[in-house]
Amino acid sequence: MKTLIKNGKIIKKANQLIPAAVWIEDGKIKAIGTSFDESLFDKVFDAKGQLITPGLVDVHVHLREPGFTYKETIETGSKSAARGGFTTVCAMPNLNPVPDTPEKLKAVYDIIEKDAVVKVLQYAPITEELRSETLTDQKALKEVGAFAFTNDGVGVQTAGTMYLAMKEAASLGMALVAHTEDESLLFGGVMHQGAVAEKLGLPGILYSTEASQIARDVVLAGETGAHYHVCHVSTKESVRVIRDAKKAGIHVTAEVSPHHLILVDEDIPEDHGFWKMNPPLRGTEDRAALIEGLMDGTIDCIATDHAPHGLEEKSQSFLKAPFGIVGSETAFQLIYTHFVETGKFTLEQVIDWMAVKPAEIFGLDAGTLTIGAPADIAVFDLEEEAAIDDQEFESQAVNTPFVGWKVKGNTLMTFVDGKPVWTKEEA
Structure with a gap:
């Protein structure tokens, strides 16, 4: 299985955000570049210009x-x-x-x-x-x-x-x-x-x-x-x-x-x-x-x-x-x-x-966006602001005083070993 996360941005040193796409194959990160031929991939996910992180x-x-x-x-x-x-x-x-x-x-x-x-x-x-x-x-x-x-x-x-x-x-x-x-x-x-x-x-x-x-x-x-x-x-x-x-x-x-x-x-x-x-x-x-x-x-x-x-x-x-x-x-x-x-x-x-x-x-094999690492990846929207809504929680519990607080950085997609396990569109 070959998966592409396109149109994203990643953090480089000095806190610069640079355009990036992530090639995932067999559950691992195979390559990170600016763009790849989409015809090579079984699945393509659009990060919509937002942040890709480990x-x-x-x-x-x-x-x-x-x-x-x-x-x-x-x-x-x-x-x-x-x-x-x-x-x-x-x-x-x-x-x-x-x-x-x-x-x-x-x-x-x-x-x-x-x-x-x-x-x-x-x-x-x-x-x-x-x-x-x-x-x-x-x-x-x-x-x-x-x-x-x-x-x-x-x-x-x-x-x-x-x-x-x-x-x-x-x-x-x-x-x-x-x-x-x-x-x-x-x-x-x-x-x-x-x-x-x-x-x-x-x-x-x-x-x-x-x-x-x-x-x-x-x-x-x-x-x-x-x-x-x-x-x-x-x-x-x-x-x-x-x-x-x-x-x-x-x-x-x-x-x-x-x-x-x-x-x-x-x-x-x-x-x-x-x-x-x-x-x-x-x-x-x-x-x-x-x-x-x-x-x-x-x-x-x-x-x-x-x-x-x-x-x-x-x-x-x-x-x-x-x-x-x-x-x-x-x-x-x-x-x-x-x-x-x-x-x-x-x-x-x-x-x-x-x-x-x-x-x-x-000592965990996690927390990194590097070639050969497990394709455990998150995509966050740093632009749109939304209120924390406990009706949208996946948790059974809602015990937090932060409900109603307006925040940015909400999750768009989460991947574990290259497989999407949560996406905003499907939530």
């Missing part, structure tokens, strides 16, 4: 299957990713059953093989059932395809457990990925501790709940030699700890989510569950530190933390609603509109943070 890579999503299919399924979550321009996503293991044995992990991959429209890499947990102190058999889980190890959704509360997990992960050449949250410092908090929490009469979450566990873990990573990756960094103290650890030569990488780059607690207008996320929206100084951390390389990449929930359960008070915000279908658009259009980031930086870097830090 497919985006998201190292942090929740697909909810098995166990919570009223929130999301592997099919709908992967379609949601495709609509957002993502071609590789890495799914968290807070499922039911938790994939903490090779048999359970293989069962999840069986669903992925059957239903996913993009490439889905499944995390395995650090401990049995996520909450115990009993380590999983990392070697056996790696053998059946574990992408990395994480207890995302909860922090590993015992330093000794984390030390042993890192030691084993290092011996296997696997990454240890952490949701950092010291539960002894939570005190029932549901949003960032500050003036807004006081105004709404809600218990706050301390900065130190996150940063103190990162500080513990980077010391352990230095001692064990593990690759330690920090999920959804949200505070200025966390950025400082990660920056210091990198300067010390510790193998630590980190991600930040779009909502933490764009929103702060002062944006929360009312006590409504759509604004409840973990970690919570922080203060303006935290947001500034996150942006600075991205710019100077302290934070390596952007990941959505796509966390779908049922509408009824999210349409409650902070005190009752679950934590989480969907993001697969809005991430690139929000980042492009909020930062590239305003001149804060370059387009090249954004593609680096959302495709190149996440693939690099986890």
Whole structure:
């Protein structure tokens, strides 16, 4: 099968957009030029003068299957990713059953093989059932395809457990990925501790709940030699700890989510569950530190933390609603509109943070538009502005406060191994 994406533009160095066409053959990129003879191809897609990029890579999503299919399924979550321009996503293991044995992990991959429209890499947990102190058999889980190890959704509360997990992960050449949250410092908090929490009469979450566990873990990573990756960094103290650890030569990488780059607690207008996320929206100084951390390389990449929930359960008070915000279908658009259009980031930086870097830090064969690479490709419209409409979501969930925001950079087409898995015309 020979496929052509014609009339597009790609980014060259110095952030120049140049005309380009991409020749795809047998699932790989065969050539990139300005134009090719269309008669050579079985299928031709017109990019209509818009941006062609490597497919985006998201190292942090929740697909909810098995166990919570009223929130999301592997099919709908992967379609949601495709609509957002993502071609590789890495799914968290807070499922039911938790994939903490090779048999359970293989069962999840069986669903992925059957239903996913993009490439889905499944995390395995650090401990049995996520909450115990009993380590999983990392070697056996790696053998059946574990992408990395994480207890995302909860922090590993015992330093000794984390030390042993890192030691084993290092011996296997696997990454240890952490949701950092010291539960002894939570005190029932549901949003960032500050003036807004006081105004709404809600218990706050301390900065130190996150940063103190990162500080513990980077010391352990230095001692064990593990690759330690920090999920959804949200505070200025966390950025400082990660920056210091990198300067010390510790193998630590980190991600930040779009909502933490764009929103702060002062944006929360009312006590409504759509604004409840973990970690919570922080203060303006935290947001500034996150942006600075991205710019100077302290934070390596952007990941959505796509966390779908049922509408009824999210349409409650902070005190009752679950934590989480969907993001697969809005991430690139929000980042492009909020930062590239305003001149804060370059387009090249954004593609680096959302495709190149996440693939690099986890050693994935993804995130690049080069000859011979898998033809995982997205096409984005940088010109037309449209409001985010939850009625158009491929996800089952709509729990995001960004509905109605006007954005550019909406996806036109997404290809996985050269096959179109989402196109605007067919949506």
